[in-house]
Amino acid sequence: MEIYLTENCSINTLANHFQLPVELILQSNPLVNSLNLEEGSTLHIPGWRIDGTDSFESIRFDYPYDLKKAKLMETPLIHPKVEYDFDALQRDLQLLEGNFPFIRKKEIGKSVLGLPIYELIIGNGPKKVHMNGAFHANEWITTAVMMNWLEDYLMMIVKGDVFNGREVRKLYEEVTLSFVPMVNPDGVNLVLCPSRIPEDVLQSVIVLNDDKEDFSQWKANIRGVDLNNQYPAFWEIEKERKIPKSPAPRDFPGNAPLTEPEAMAMAILVEESNFDCVAAFHTQGEEIYWGYLNYEPKRAAKMVNEFKRLSGYKPVRNIDSHAGFRDWFVYKNRKPGFTVELGRGVNPLPLSQYDEIYEKSHGIFWSLLYM
Known part of the structure; x- marks a missing residue:
């Protein structure tokens, strides 16, 4: 107002x-x-x-x-329980910025097709926490759920509310939250509204998709590179063993680390920001991956047990996987990093799961701020 x-x-x-x-x-x-x-x-x-x-x-x-x-304000401004494409994100960001102008919005990079990749910054505290969603195109529901968490947080700051015994205004004073809700906007648009993709690009992507115009299983960016296989944490292992050896709807790690502008934007953000911990939200499985080759600090175990208590999600310390954003953060910084797999089923998860995903997972958002 x-x-x-x-x-x-x-x-x-x-x-x-x-x-x-x-x-x-x-x-x-x-x-x-x-x-x-x-x-x-x-x-x-x-x-x-x-x-x-x-x-x-x-x-x-x-x-x-x-x-x-x-x-x-008592009623929500945004209504994210929709097929959440880049236009939906733009609309809701405008609403939140207009009504909570203490948000700081930065463009940290652009996608292959020139769409902005936004970082939202809330708070000025010494503790720095980063969260992101929609690294994978058909996991767009992560963006919708994250935006829901964000509006809850902003409104509770204004009201001076308490969550789980913590004063929310105190969290705002103590924590700087970095929030990148949609890492892969081109891919999300391809899955949800392919008509918005330039015709020449769309035709080349159809070829990569085995000549199918159904992109519901597409995870990669618009060039067919899996953004969560792009990071220099034993990338060579993934390059050697991944079945796609060229651009594909999923799993192709690229011809070298950090070739894609979306992956590079996230890497530069991490390099410049000195985050204390990061969390990347994916779907599906109701699991939380928290270890990486024993490079994770001891306090990561305490944090993930709190996530489990609040969500019921299963902590998984180690899996045979490399080159992910979280893997690289833990490997490089020896700080806590988490990959949270929201929901259960087959991607893309249906909106009928939205309420259950939100209810189970919103405590993870809060505990990342106060742990």
Whole structure:
């Protein structure tokens, strides 16, 4: 909600009226450089709306005369239980940015077809946690579920709620959350809406797909490279033993590590950010992979047991797999990294599983913040 000051006012007075921390108001208004505001100023108030209006309606709100018209948002802004393509992500990001302007959005790279790969940053704390989804195209439901978690978190920050005994505003102060909800936007669009793929590219992809126009089993990026087999953690082993020796709907690790722009964008993000832990969300199996050749630190075991307690998912320490994003992070940094397989069944998981996936897994999101 945007307000117009009809008289001089202090940030502290606004914070008291809207029951928000001063820092949250300042972070929602980065151009404000004073604790004292002059008549005629406009400011964003996160998580509040004018009673009886939609969250994005542009209606003048005169402060303090219109205070009785203001109310905290109570209903969700986004409705992610849909076939969640890149357009759905763009739409929901606009809603969340508009209503929670303390979010910082960065473009960390572009896909092969030039779609932006977004990182959302929430908080300024010393602990740095990274989460990502949709490395694999037909696992797009991970993005939808993650965006649901994100809106929950943002709203609870504004309300000053508590989760599992933890004050959410304190988590916001202590943690910097890096959130990349869709690593593979071209692939997701190919699976869900192939008509949006340029015709010449689509025809070449059909050839890779055994001349089939059903892309529901496609995992790779638009060039037929599996982005989660692209990282320099014993990549050579995967290159040698993977059956596809050329671009394919899944499993081809490329001709060298980090050849694909999406994989490179994620690698650069890790190199520049010094994350304390990472979690990559995939489907399916209700399992959590947490070890890698004994390079993982001891505290990873404690963390994964908390994930198990909250979700019922099965921890799996080691599997015979290399070259994944998480593998590389653990191998390179000796820090906790997790691959979380949401849901059960055959990919792509149906939306009929959405509610169950969300209920079982949302505790993993929260515990990544407070562990």
